[in-house]
Amino acid sequence: MSKPVLLTVDDDPGVSRAVARDLRRRYAETYRVVRAESGPQALDSLRELRLRGDDTALLLADHRMPEMTGVEFLEQAMDLFPYARRVLLTAYADTDAAIRAINVVDLDHYMLKPWNPPDEKFYPVIDSQLEAWLRTERATPGELRVVGHRWSNRSYQVRDFLARNQVPYTWLLDTAPEAAELLKAAGDPELPLIVTADGTTLSAPTDAELAAAVGLSTSPEADFYDLIVVGGGPAGLGAAVYGASEGLRTVLIERHASGGQAGQSSRIENYLGFPDGVSGAQLADRARRQAERFGAELITTGKVTGLETRGQARVVRQADGTEIAAHAVILATGVSYRRLDATGLDDLVGVGVYYGAAMAETSSCADEEVYVVGGANSAGQAAVNLSRVAKRVHVLVRADGLERSMSHYLIQQIADIPNIEVHTRTTIISGEGTDHLERLTLAGPGGERIVDAHWLFVFIGAEPRTEWLEGVIERDQRGYILTGPDLVADGRRPPGWPVHRQPYHLETNVPGVFAAGDVRADSMKRVASAVGDGSHGRRPRPPLPGAIMMVTPEDLRPLFLFEHLDDEQLEWLCTYGSVRTYAEGDIICAQGDPAEFLFVLLEGEVSLSQLVQEHHAELTRGSQPGVYGGAVMAYLDDQIEQKYGHTLRATRPTRMFTLPARKFGKAVRKWFPMATHLLEGIFFGMSNARRIVDQRERLTALGTITAGLTHELNNPAAAASRASAELGDRLVSSQKRLAELAAAGVDCERLGKLVHLRETLPQARPRTPLEISDAEDELGDWLEDHDVDGAWELAPGLVAGGLGVPDAEEVAAVAGDRQLPAAIRWLAEIIEVGQLQAEISDATSRITALLDSARQYSQLDRAPYQRVDLRQLLDSTLTMLKRKIGNVQVVTSYDPGLPEVPVYAAELNQVWTNLIVNALYAMNGKGTLTITTARENDHALVEIADTGVGIPEENLARVFTPFFTTKPVGQGTGLGLDISWRIVVDRHNGDIRVESQPGDTRFQVLLPLTEA
DSSP states (O other): OOOOEEEEEOSSHHHHHHHHHHHHHHHTTTSEEEEESSHHHHHHHHHHHHHHTOOEEEEEEESOOSSSOHHHHHHHHHHHOTTSEEEEEEOGGGHHHHHHHHHHHOOOEEEESOOOSHHHHTHHHHHHHHHHHHHSOOOOOOOOEEEEOTTOHHHHHHHHHHHHTTOOOEEEETTSHHHHHHHHHTTSOOSSEEEOTTSOEEESOOHHHHHHHTTOOOSOSOSEEEEEEEOOSHHHHHHHHHHHHTTOOEEEEESSOTTTTGGGOSOBOSSTTOTTOBOHHHHHHHHHHHHHHTTOEEEESOOEEEEEEETTEEEEEETTSOEEEEEEEEEOOOOBOOOOOOBTOGGGBTTTEEESOOGGGGGGGTTOEEEEEOSSHHHHHHHHHHTTTSSEEEEEOSSSOSTTTSOHHHHHHHHHOTTEEEETTOEEEEEEOSSSOOEEEEEETTEEEEEEOSEEEEOOOOBOOOGGGTTTSOBOTTSOBOOGGGGOBTTBOOTTOOSSSOOOTTBOSSTTEEEOGGGBTTOOOOOOOOOOOOOOOOOOOOOOOOEEEOOOHHHHTTSTTTTTOOHHHHHHHHHHOEEEEEOTTOEEEOTTSBOOEEEEEEEEEEEEEEEETTEEEEEEEEOSTTOEEESTTGGGGGGSOOBOSSEEEEEEEEEEEEEEHHHHHHHHHHHOHHHHHHHHHHHHHHHHHHHHHHHHHHHHHHHHHHHHHHHHHHHHHHHHHHHHHHHHHHHHHHHHHHHHHHHTTOOHHHHHHHHHHHHTOOOOOOOOHHHHHHHHHHHHHHHHHTTOTTHHHHHHHHHHTTOOHHHHHHHHHHHOTTTHHHHHHHHHHHHHHHHHHHHHHHHHHHHHHHHHHHHHHHTTTSOSEEEEOHHHHHHHHHHHTHHHHTTOEEEEEOOTTOOOEEEEHHHHHHHHHHHHHHHHHHHTTOSEEEEEEEEETTEEEEEEEEOSSOOOHHHHTTTTSTTOOOSOTTOSOSOOHHHHHIIIIIITSOEEEEEEETTEEEEEEEEESSOO
16 A cells, blocks of 8 residues: 655755755655645645545645645645645744644645755644644545436435435436345335445435434433524534633524535535635535534434423423423524525426425436526525526526625626526426426516526525414514513513513524524625715816806795704804806816805706726715805815815706805804814824725735835745755765765776766756656665665655656665665765755745845835836836735836936835835736836826726715725725825826726836936
8 A cells, every 4th residue: 555645845946955854854754755846746645545545644734835825735735635634834924824724625734945944943833733634534425326217306306405414325216226236235215215335225214314424423422511503503502612612511493404504505605714615515614624624513403392391491392292402592593595586496306396406316407407596695596506407597586686685796706607597586486297397487577478497496585483483482473582672671681581681682582592594583695885985186277157147045944954954054054055056067166266156056067076096986876955055164274275176067057055164164153163073083093094995904014015025035035044054964874874884895987987977977857746756666675675775765856856766776876786775875965965056056045035125126225316217116126026916927028228217216116116016916816917118209108907807987076086996995005096196296207197997907107208
């Protein structure tokens, strides 16, 4: 049997070789070490190992790799070798990412670079992981076979039960030859027939019998627990994890399979912490394993039918009559899909009509017309999943569209899949079929029609199914459980409440019994948040005056802005205000001019805009009487510079009420003193907060760039550290090996031949990790056959130096059998000394290049304003951002004839940083970043282009306004594009412009070639 594999993957060759070298030194006799230099290459090796039937004990992956991160690699590797121990190799700056990975890939350990000395920082970790792997029960479950009729409801239920409980099985139609043999051997039993790996047969088993046969727990181990959880959906599993993790003896009772409705989802893409999405089955399996790891018992096929209080105990009764008690009970039974009210469908459930995703039936829908009923996320996820195999998926929705009930990301996905068709305002009248579904009658905008259909998946409504709690637990009219504040009426506790406190937030009317998840009344399914933006602009042309008229209280009273003012206040406004008329196109107030009036719309329509890059960007347009603009900050008086922050333009004949800014400010302060103080506090508080946040964001940006540089330095530093530590030992050891050769009688002539052989060894040809490992095995076997001690430690270094079995035989011919071990060890030492020297040289050269780039980027010890080669600035920025760039392809096209440009170099690097980081964010880790320099008349042009999603047209004119962003908090550099605009335009007398469409966004920076 071949040795188990230790696989290490790191994109840095020096670090990769150092890790593999340390692994071989200690584990080569027992384990096979395979070294890869990218995630995809490592996955290819694992797939081949799986095909060979070889086992893998350890996966050691670097976190920051360009093609695929270590976490992404480990997540895919889990599917190939689920029992392999997973270790992430990180720089100290990546420890947060490593901690997050513990939840994403069930990470077993993370290790910091450098790990010198390995006896303290490396081997203890690997030893403990391999010991844990050896203790793990890794027996592959035997093959389970299910024989049944294609259109059998019970056969479907059995397959669905096995699939949702992640029990592998082979499905055989009763007409297949193998199935006929099994049925004959079993004596023509009732279907479905279950045949276990040891040959045991079960004829038409119940769920409990099936669960017991496949090793699932079906009965509790004790009669009394600290906590009983009823229901194994996400809420129930979460309760079990946290209860057990706090040391409570916990049992979870699930009727069918863990995961609930969520466990049937093919892909959940908006679940926190899973940026690439996660299947419901994966999520449920991880939660189940996590609960079991903390000691929770998970009972399958347990049907709870009763709940009662006996003194301080809460007793749960199951359908089979058994009872278990606990100090507390959590009801997390979730909801079930509501049955479709259509003639004939009830008789076809399980034989063409399915409630829920029915994952066991997905493959059977290949090249079929499939119908999905429902407009919420579960229906959308099922439609997307079925579209991968079905000829066409028809989504039937009662409403006018999906927007009311489905997440935006799913609506977009469905719109982009050509074989999904959404039928709005469409319902099912009836279904027909002999032994399975064959036809559906639909009612839609065009009337009734009959369609051929064999597959119908229903996702409508939700029913809590809490009838078994009648008379014990208070529920609302729909059957959802009432908890906490919902039980308290006018401060009074629920009837019969026995304790001297109010019910806890999730507590029912029975103390010690709680409800969680969808079964709880008014539970929230998702949360949305909104963000706002500010505005800033530049000065337009002066305003045009309008015709002036008087105003009356009757003109103002209907306006929402003045609706709560009394007669005296309205008269005051009429005394100091007036009405002005404006023709279509007239400017009412102009951005940047002194703010002299407040304008309130009486009739017509106005447009509010701001100037961005000499162009007006319309922010809003309104015709509702009462819309206002102009001197809206007049209540702050002289505390700020009073200028119009926007331009108001009449878009059709318009009448505006105008009030002098001084009078408006005075009225607000006099009539609403408390509101004025609040507004002042808010305004100046936000201004100070914005200033502090700006400073913090700049520090954060600097920290992010510094962390990237630290990571880039850490790899060659770690490689150099390990190589230099090894080099001294190898130099001393090689001298000893030379002395051993002399002592063994190898004369100068033969020693000269050995030296010549070493010098003429061919350079190792490029090979896959497994080809290299196979060559090491072959040479190791040869060395063992020739009594060379430490063969498995020597072979990898010799193979890396280009030595194979034919070369080893030549060494034997030169040195002789007696001197062969000493000659081989000397050759291995000399080859490794050369490799270590090369690694140190490569590492120190990379460190020097990185430090040169850092100096160029920061412009340390250089004049602030100088003539520079733009290529050097751009290249240094790319080097500093290498960690962020990741898998994005970078293409540079520099004009070699472009002269040096007079600039503030350090500030300009901020511009490159900001534009490049924005481009990377838009591409979300994949795409092409193109940087071009050229000459445009008397300016140098720098263009930064990306293949990302593009900037929406409504945002295009706003990208350079202060604080404008579409990124979530914490994303980007914190150096807003308005700062880039000020550096280029105000500081350098240049220009910055943007063009964008999906897949092609270009920022162009123009810088004067001569000093201003």
